[in-house]
Amino acid sequence: MFVIKKNISLKRHNTFGIDVSTNYYAKANTVEKVLYAINFASYNKVPIYILGGGSNILLTKDFDGVIINPAIQGITLMEDMPEDVVLRAGAGVNWDTFVDYCVERGLGGVENLSNIPGNVGAAPIQNIGAYGVEAKDTIVKIEGIQIDSRKVVELNNSECRFDYRDSVFKQELKGKFVVTYVWFKLSKNAVLQTNYGNLDDELSRLGERTLRTVRQAVINIRTAKLPDPNIIGNAGSFFKNPIVEISQFNAIKLKYPNVPSYPVSESFVKIPAGWLIEQCGWKGKQVGNCGVHANQALVIVNYGNSTGAEILNFAQSIQKSVEQTFSVKLEMEVNVL
């Protein structure tokens, strides 16, 4: 029997560890159960929120509706070609379990995305990315449910309109779509991508250059910089790295010759938000129950008892300070509910 739980705390369901509650919580491990939960919400005339691993969300108040957790499991081999394979993974598969599955079978494409918290179903939503690789590089298509029509549909890679930490699921389809399965194409002859930051140095330290060592190197770098959400509440990068016009970048560079940047196009560059935040003096700073992580200024941490509103307020102070100093607007990467 499928049970939709009533009045439950979401503290264990978000990596910030914010203690708010929801009227209803539906852990749905089949497409039919997701559909059932959608119908339940519409029958009770309450809103729906889709919550995967809860690793990219800031909850600011109790939710008066149905939280649906798409918990569909399973990784299936759909196509086996001479050079590549196509795998179909359930939205509820833990992302890093999926990465490990690929690496252990010699399948390349997602190894740089090791150790990212959250589930497979969330990977396409914000097009997760790290160390020069993005989820969009391996995603073939998405299976999901259109909430309004209850139709089960498929979107191919271009229909997902992936961009830096963005997709159609954060734009037109925001709140209107549930990802149920993601199809990935992985390579049997992986070309390792090791030119981001200090990945290459870490690999040299580890010796061999294989899928396994790339995964290990990424895990080592991430663990050194990013706080473990099991120990200290956080949702990874709180802001996106801003993309600015070259003219604005040059103006910043005049005053700060060491400003780091990544090329985006002929007219735009990306500046690491962590650098901007650090220059404004926030790195390692604690205000009340929250603060900026000491090893990576892009991460806001909950020291224990913070409310979502307190963290939001703190984040807005950081935005203001970066805007005053650099005239750059920082956009939040986490979803605020």
Ligand code: EPU
């Ligand atoms: N930097 C600082 N101070 C800091 C942090 C960063 O000066 O406190 C500067 C340094 O110049 C550093 C550069 O920023 O070399 C880049 O830092 P890092 O490699 O840590 O990456 P990031 O740009 O801060 C992005 C992603 C991360 C991802 C890393 C690695 C976004 C919003 N974040 O961070 O993703 O792991 O690159 O690829 O694009 C996440 O999304 O939750 C996440 C952790």
